[in-house]
Amino acid sequence: MSKRVIVIGSGFGGLSVAARLAVRGHEVVLLEKRDKLGGRAYVYEVNGFKFDGGPTVITAPWLFDEIWTLAGRNREDYFQLVPCDPFYRLFDHTGRHFDYGGDAQRTLDQIDRWNPADKAGYERFIRSTKEIFETGMALIDKPFLRAGDMLRVAPALVRLQSYRSVYSYVSQFIEDDFLRRVFSFHPLLIGGNPLDAASLYVLIHYLERQWGVHYALGGTGAIVNAFGRLLGELGVQAHLNSEVVEILADGRKVKGVRLADGTIHQADIVVSNADVAWTYMKLIPPRYRKKNSDHRLRRLKYSMSLFVIYFGTKRRYTDSCLAHHNIIL
Numbered sequence: 001m002s003k004r005v006i007v008i009g010s011g012f013g014g015l016s017v018a019a020r021l022a023v024r025g026h027e028v029v030l031l032e033k034r035d036k037l038g039g040r041a042y043v044y045e046v047n048g049f050k051f052d053g054g055p056t057v058i059t060a061p062w063l064f065d066e067i068w069t070l071a072g073r074n075r076e077d078y079f080q081l082v083p084c085d086p087f088y089r090l091f092d093h094t095g096r097h098f099d100y101g102g103d104a105q106r107t108l109d110q111i112d113r114w115n116p117a118d119k120a121g122y123e124r125f126i127r128s129t130k131e132i133f134e135t136g137m138a139l140i141d142k143p144f145l146r147a148g149d150m151l152r153v154a155p156a157l158v159r160l161q162s163y164r165s166v167y168s169y170v171s172q173f174i175e176d177d178f179l180r181r182v183f184s185f186h187p188l189l190i191g192g193n194p195l196d197a198a199s200l201y202v203l204i205h206y207l208e209r210q211w212g213v214h215y216a217l218g219g220t221g222a223i224v225n226a227f228g229r230l231l232g233e234l235g236v237q238a239h240l241n242s243e244v245v246e247i248l249a250d251g252r253k254v255k256g257v258r259l260a261d262g263t264i265h266q267a268d269i270v271v272s273n274a275d276v277a278w279t280y281m282k283l284i285p286p287r288y289r290k291k292n293s294d295h296r297l298r299r300l301k302y303s304m305s306l307f308v309i310y311f312g313t314k315r316r317y318t319d320s321c322l323a324h325h326n327i328i329l
């Protein structure tokens with residue numbers, strides 16, 4: 001039966017869920033507090049320069065394809081993904097660089113320039129990431145709500161050495177310190193610290209090698225615009241500058257939301273794409289969330305935040321050794 005659904009927030013999570021629910025025949029209203037769609041993929045425009053506010057590399061393109069397929073459309077008709085080669089260029093403190101990419105032979109050639117003795121270890125490392133990927137991806141979209149959920153996967157996690165950090169896991173295979181950092185920097189992409197993030201995150205190596213690393217032609221904003229077009233075609237009503245200040249409930253049943261300007265939107269279902277602790281603490285009155293009290297939420301450990309500095313330049317640095325994504329380790 002068709003329901004009236006409110007989605008709070010238009011990050012990729014909110015855009016995706018709005019599309020999926022509309023495809024299933026629900027009446028979907030998307031409420032975004034900012035003046036444009038995109039969330040962390042917001043596009044800033046300053047003095048004629050455009051900046052992708054957050055994500056710029058796409059590592060799981062099939063997730064976009066799946067949504068367009070569900071909607072009976074072809075994703076390529078909406079936006080194009082272009083493979084990055086290399087994936088990233090990593091510099092050491094002396095300015096030497098390592099091109100990190102998906103081609104095994106080219107990677108081995110690069111390792112040869114730094115420490116030939118690490119080539120065999122790298123091949124063993126890459127082989128080991130396959131099983132970690134298969135286990136990790138099976139867990140990635142499962143909620144861990146009870147102790148039993150964790151117990152069920154514990155044996156596999158122990159076998160795959162998830163108790164180790166990414167850096168420690170990589171160090172079993174690689175001896176050169178810079179190469180260790182090259183193959184363990186990935187948790188930084190998700191706000192983690194390679195020295196303490198669980199080694200499960202080495203699955204990103206496998207993911208990148210299997211599907212490549214892509215960028216969207218025209219920038220990540222092109223994906224956000226494509227979602228805007230798709231949602232319009234699916235009949236989703238998107239309201240910008242619409243900040244939700246409270247999720248309204250009647251006993252244990254949700255009724256809708258109240259906006260900062262006092263407007264009430266009724267709904268059978270409310271989906272929040274806002275950060276989870278924010279949703280609980282700011283949008284749901286304490287009487288409806290005995291287990292998720294402010295006290296409990298404040299004591300959780302959160303991933304680190306970041307500062308982003310955007311540079312606009314009037315020249316192209318084609319004569320430098322910079323690539324599209326440069327990382328200094």
Ligand SMILES: Cc1cc2nc3c(=O)[nH]c(=O)nc-3n(C[C@H](O)[C@H](O)[C@H](O)COP(=O)(O)OP(=O)(O)OC[C@H]3O[C@@H](n4cnc5c(N)ncnc54)[C@H](O)[C@@H]3O)c2cc1C
Binds near residue numbers: 041
């Ligand atoms: C600098 C940076 C670089 C990144 N690079 C990459 C990358 O290259 N590749 C990659 O895969 N990932 C990258 N990420 C991570 C990726 O951007 C995020 O994981 C993803 O965009 C998060 O999407 P989301 O839908 O979960 O949440 P968000 O994008 O945070 O969306 C939440 C939305 O909810 C809205 N909202 C919140 N509260 C309310 C409210 N009360 N009422 C109405 N609306 C509300 C917000 O305005 C926002 O639009 C990067 C992140 C950052 C910050």
